[in-house]
Amino acid sequence: MDRASVMRRRSLARRAVDPSSPVWRMDGVLLVAVAALCVIGTMLVWSSTRTWAPGATGLVKKHLLNVAIGAALLSAAAMVDHRWLRIYAPIIYLVTLGGLVLVITPVGSTINGSHSWIVLGGGFAVQPSEFAKVGLVLLLAMLLAQPVEGTGRPRGLDVVFALLATGIAVGLVLLQPDLGTAMVLVVITMGALVIGGVRKRLVVLLALAALAAAAAVWFLDLLEPYQVQRFTAFLTPSTDPRGVGYNSTQALIAIGSGEIFGKGLFEGGQTTGRFVPEQHTDFIFTVAGEEFGFLGSVTVVALLGVVLLRGVRIAQQCEDRFGTLVAGTLVCWLGFQTFVNIGMTVGMMPITGLPLPFVSYGGTATFANMMAIGLLQAIHIRERPY
Numbered sequence: 001m002d003r004a005s006v007m008r009r010r011s012l013a014r015r016a017v018d019p020s021s022p023v024w025r026m027d028g029v030l031l032v033a034v035a036a037l038c039v040i041g042t043m044l045v046w047s048s049t050r051t052w053a054p055g056a057t058g059l060v061k062k063h064l065l066n067v068a069i070g071a072a073l074l075s076a077a078a079m080v081d082h083r084w085l086r087i088y089a090p091i092i093y094l095v096t097l098g099g100l101v102l103v104i105t106p107v108g109s110t111i112n113g114s115h116s117w118i119v120l121g122g123g124f125a126v127q128p129s130e131f132a133k134v135g136l137v138l139l140l141a142m143l144l145a146q147p148v149e150g151t152g153r154p155r156g157l158d159v160v161f162a163l164l165a166t167g168i169a170v171g172l173v174l175l176q177p178d179l180g181t182a183m184v185l186v187v188i189t190m191g192a193l194v195i196g197g198v199r200k201r202l203v204v205l206l207a208l209a210a211l212a213a214a215a216a217v218w219f220l221d222l223l224e225p226y227q228v229q230r231f232t233a234f235l236t237p238s239t240d241p242r243g244v245g246y247n248s249t250q251a252l253i254a255i256g257s258g259e260i261f262g263k264g265l266f267e268g269g270q271t272t273g274r275f276v277p278e279q280h281t282d283f284i285f286t287v288a289g290e291e292f293g294f295l296g297s298v299t300v301v302a303l304l305g306v307v308l309l310r311g312v313r314i315a316q317q318c319e320d321r322f323g324t325l326v327a328g329t330l331v332c333w334l335g336f337q338t339f340v341n342i343g344m345t346v347g348m349m350p351i352t353g354l355p356l357p358f359v360s361y362g363g364t365a366t367f368a369n370m371m372a373i374g375l376l377q378a379i380h381i382r383e384r385p386y
Helices: 004-015 028-049 058-079 082-105 128-144 154-173 179-195 198-220 226-235 246-257 286-315 322-344 364-383
Strands: 108-112 114-121 124-126
Touching: 028 058, 028 179, 028 364, 058 364, 082 114, 082 128, 082 154, 082 286, 082 322, 082 364, 114 128, 128 154, 128 179, 128 322, 128 364, 154 179, 179 198, 179 322, 246 286, 246 322, 286 322, 322 364
Parallel strands: none
Antiparallel strands: 108 114, 114 124
């Protein structure tokens, strides 16, 4: 082989591992943690749906397709300079808002008691409220990124616009009604306000106002009957174990029966017998508890913890205020949803229908979660010195 050929091959090899390439500057730990959660989630979805009527394997294949599409969205989001998103944040928010409006028209469809979906055909459906989380994160970061000169606090008018944008999104989501997603949107806003440097006094007042609004909704009987039953089951699950407390009771039985090491994949009696409803989506953590045991459950929690910690690290290291707000608010979103999902399976939180990020079966939720990780990677790539 002549010298020219050798030099050409070396040049191509250097390009393949160019450290200045965005691919090589991603947060590898974050990617590995998300990939591990997706693998575990696929196994749990397979286990919880394999005993279904014909077409069960098709559900696993569909889940794998959703994960693959999510991975493509993650890659696309990571390649975008997050600073440009600050310019297009209002447009992205309005597009997601349009999806929420479309849902409450005849175009929307009702699934599992919630009019939150747009059916596309071929067994696929889109839940616009999941994308609304991404749109709200970007808009809030844009509004709160410009502080008053000489202070670290955003302008009062920007805070008003942020609250107005949240109120519109939450209102449309409550019309579906989807109380769980509405809670996530509120937490996203509270997180953005705290990270943005809003006075603590205002944050406390807003928190009290949110509690007062929740109390008013409860006492004015504005909730759907099934939502009231979910809160009743959370407060007193043992009073009606075969009725409103059935889900909570069976979830605890499934998790407890796994003990330390679990019964093994595909060996869970509660999972095989389908005693826990929605075990492949909202209650997928019960499958981990029964079949992988305490150690497997801790592994899932630890991996989710790694995702959150890497997100916090990215937010702390970012020198761009907009990037810090985006990263920190994304962590609030994923952290709250993780806490609520696992909490409702162990009786610590009411059942709200929120899936476990990167683990539960889902299409739009998977896409939104992967886009969130892509945005974290985009911030990490641009802020990491080369």
